[in-house]
Amino acid sequence: MTLMDVLVDFASTGRIGPLHCGMPLTEAENLLGPGRPHPAILMKGPDIDGYPYSWDGLQLVVTRRAVSGIWINLWQGPTAKLPSVVLPESESFEATVDREDLVMALDTAGCEHHVNDNLTFGRQSSILTRATDVCAVFSLPRRDNPVSHRDRHYLDVMHKRAA
Numbered sequence: 025m026t027l028m029d030v031l032v033d034f035a036s037t038g039r040i041g042p043l044h045c046g047m048p049l050t051e052a053e054n055l056l057g058p059g060r061p062h063p064a065i066l067m068k069g070p071d072i073d074g075y076p077y078s079w080d081g082l083q084l085v086v087t088r089r090a091v092s093g094i095w096i097n098l099w100q101g102p103t104a105k106l107p108s109v110v111l112p113e114s115e116s117f118e119a120t121v122d123r124e125d126l127v128m129a130l131d132t133a134g135c136e137h138h139v140n141d142n143l144t145f146g147r148q149s150s151i152l153t154r155a156t157d158v159c160a161v162f163s164l165p166r167r168d169n170p171v172s173h174r175d176r177h178y179l180d181v182m183h184k185r186a187a
Contacts, residue, residue: 027117028129030110031096031160031182036135038156038184040082040094040110045186049077049089056107059084080105081119085185095183121179123149123162149177158184 034040042055053059059077061070065086076083076095081104085093098104104119111117130137136154143150148163162177 025112027106027111027114027119027121028125030106031121031126031179032129032133032135034094034096034182034184035130035137035153035156035158035160036133038158040096042109043084043091043094045091045094045184047091049084049086049091052084052091053077055109056082079107082106082110087186091186093183093185095181097181098179123177123179126160126179127151148180156184158182 030040038044043052056079059079061077062075064075065072065077070089073087074085074092076085076093081097083093083095083097084091085095096106096110098119098121103116105116106114108114127137130151130153137151138154140150140152140159143159143161148161150159150161152159160182161180163180164177
């Protein structure tokens with residue numbers, strides 16, 4: 025399984041392997057191990073809503089101790105990590121995902137998508153999948169991002185929020 029496989033599956037199903045919006049945080053932690061809670065959770069306690077728990081490049085937003093959002097955060101250029109339940113057999117991977125490559129993979133998989141006008145402006149663009157409302161946000165590289173094509177948009181984050 026490759027990172028692109030994970031991204032296309034997430035876009036198509038709204039799930040990342042066994043992880044999905046609505047599942048109890050305890051169930052997610054049983055699969056992933058204990059996450060790193062956002063500083064607001066540490067300060068105000070586990071009942072504060074809308075803050076993420078992190079596992080490397082994966083974040084789960086929690087509301088009433090249930091997963092209300094799933095985020096895959098990528099950075100252009102360097103390698104990144106995801107838990108093995110998300111990307112099996114991979115300690116780290118190349119984190120640069122070209123917008124055109126992802127769009128082509130979604131088209132090949134039959135995953136309908138459209139431009140997300142709310143998040144397409146300035147140096148960024150976004151798409152939203154039709155069936156699952158998974159959002160992918162892309163940006164042009166910053167000066168310090170080591171990428172091949174400086175004029176292309178690259179994936180920064182892919183996320184889903186519960187309805």
